[in-house]
Amino acid sequence: MKNQIFSTNEELTTSQHEITKVSSFAEVWECPLTGEKSLHATVNFFPGEVISNLITKEILKYPNYLTVQLNEQEHIMFTSEFLHYINHSCDPNVFFDITNRVATCLRKIEVGEEMTFFYPSTEWSMAQEFDCNCGTQACLERIQGAAHLPPAILQSYQLSDYIKQLVFKEVDETNLMADK
Ligand SMILES: [Zn+2]
Numbered sequence: 001m002k003n004q005i006f007s008t009n010e011e012l013t014t015s016q017h018e019i020t021k022v023s024s025f026a027e028v029w030e031c032p033l034t035g036e037k038s039l040h041a042t043v044n045f046f047p048g049e050v051i052s053n054l055i056t057k058e059i060l061k062y063p064n065y066l067t068v069q070l071n072e073q074e075h076i077m078f079t080s081e082f083l084h085y086i087n088h089s090c091d092p093n094v095f096f097d098i099t100n101r102v103a104t105c106l107r108k109i110e111v112g113e114e115m116t117f118f119y120p121s122t123e124w125s126m127a128q129e130f131d132c133n134c135g136t137q138a139c140l141e142r143i144q145g146a147a148h149l150p151p152a153i154l155q156s157y158q159l160s161d162y163i164k165q166l167v168f169k170e171v172d173e174t175n176l177m178a179d180k
Pocket of ligand 1: 089090091132133134135136138139140141
């Protein structure tokens with residue numbers, strides 16, 4: 001559907017990607033120039049909808065670039081490897097609800113649209129920090145984990161219970177009002 005409303009240039013970009021169907025609701029797009037992979041929806045999702053169950057393959061003591069943080073000493077590897085291709089965005093459309101072990105939709109996702117999540121919503125201090133080029137108005141540029149962002153910014157995002165707990169604790173300490 002999205003392809004039909006793309007401009008010619010974008011259509012060209014889309015057709016150059018190598019596309020692999022990886023689940024009933026998503027496919028991986030691989031850019032032949034950069035090798036970068038991204039996960040794109042093959043069905044529409046609406047806010048609050050469960051996109052996928054998050055099934056734990058392994059719990060590690062230390063984070064790596066594939067893990068999602070559960071608490072201070074537990075970092076989850078999921079069984080569905082395609083979830084690794086949900087890239088970071090400072091304006092995400094997917095949330096990893098670690099407490100309930102589901103990925104949920106934050107705002108409407110249309111067929112063909114890239115699925116993204118906000119890494120600091122689960123990661124306190126990331127194993128591999130990077131400069132974001134998500135290109136959204138909300139871009140925070142350097143992404144290092146929630147520990148490196150002011151509570152006022154974090155409060156505009158949906159956060160895991162673990163991150164919320166750490167952020168609100170910090171908010172209390174600095175006498176700012178937590179917007180719960
Ligand atoms: Zn960004």
